[in-house]
Amino acid sequence: MLSIRDLHVNYGQIAALKGVDLDVNEGEIVTIIGANGAGKSTLLKTLSGLLSPRLGDIVYEGSSITNMKPHHRVEKRLIHIPEGRAIIQRLTIEENLLMGAYHIKDRRQIEEGLVRSYELFPILAERRKLPAGTLSGGQQQMLAIARGMMANPKVLMLDEPSLGLAPIIIQEIFSIIRKLNEQGTTILLVEQNAKKALSIAHRGYVMETGHITIAGAGTELLNSPDVIAAYLGGHKAG
Template sequence: MLLDVKDLHVSYGAIRALRGISCQIREGEIVALIGANGAGKSTTLRTISGLIRPKSGEITYQGQSLIKMPPHQIVNLGISQVPEGRRVFTRMTVMENLEMGAYTRKDKAKVKEDIKKIFQRFPRLEERKNQLAGTLSGGEQQMLAMGRALMSKPKLLLLDEPSMGLAPMLVQEIFAIIKEINQAGTTILLVEQNAHMALSISNRAYVLETGEVVLSGDAQELANNPEVKKAYLGE
């Protein structure tokens, strides 16, 4: 098991955001977390990446506990997050953003090689490599946020709402890229409001409601589940 989350409880003051969430991710999978706004999806990702401390529960990655580990050490272990809302460094160029993604790495020659690979995957970023990130379109910023996360050479990529605010054509493109990244060997945990798209590319999925897992299983089976269709797929 690459990542094992067991009985995770997180509170913001008096508000219980996560109420005993458990989920597992095997190497090579795309696993989706779907659910309405406020279900606890982003909180789950932020807790895995060390940005939020849980009240109780356990998170193990390749058998190692992440619970008391600071975020930069979690990145060093091979977990990288693409945050909701992209959060690129707007006053830095595209190139500088990508270099920031590799800040934990010492292998400078390999970093240059990996930037080339990012440009092959995202040709638009190469065209705009000297442009300030704040001047990019929403779709380009999403590509940059993904490229920046990949620069840390993650084994596990946490994607938080990658399609948010994007035009339908771009959503298709971003999801095609997510599949490519996975096929190239990166395991993905995907949080996504667009349940239809998320289930279409995932191996398995968990359905969250008010901080709890209410359904889980094979992504295609969940896509055909009448409850999921009604609640999340608008069918």
């Protein structure tokens, strides 16, 4: 569904991605783990069109989108939820949700998206007329996910959805990600919480300094000595 081949991205003279190859098949949860600065967020920004590659190709649903504008990728339902949530604090929760559907012309589809969002996240329904800035960090992450889902994504790319959240909220966020996948959304997940990410992933990639260094099934990586030593605190997942 989404294939990346020999992708190179620079920030000026600094190489951020150095020949990345990666595949996401329809219906999967694929996770990318790695330390800060490994290039994970750069990869998602390149896939969504916010950054342009120096070399390489991005193929989505059988066609190259390497040079496609970001808004056209959104129209093709390749949706990116960035690190930091990017919620517009002064707008209401419902206004933030509607921004996720800005390219959709069918009012009925928009209404169905709102209903789905409020079913997934009842707290958003309760507070839909309040400014988004009144939400807690965890609730803002829920809003960011719901806003992304308003675009009816085929592939949903999430960048560090658990960052800065309490453990109980992290559990809820990962449950929602799994539920969205079970409902038919393909997920590409960038996450520093390697144990949580790999526990829900069909497949995973380890990225180090712009390279993919390890790839395999989620359970395989959870039990890999190298992954355990580097990303799971030296303890085998249980």
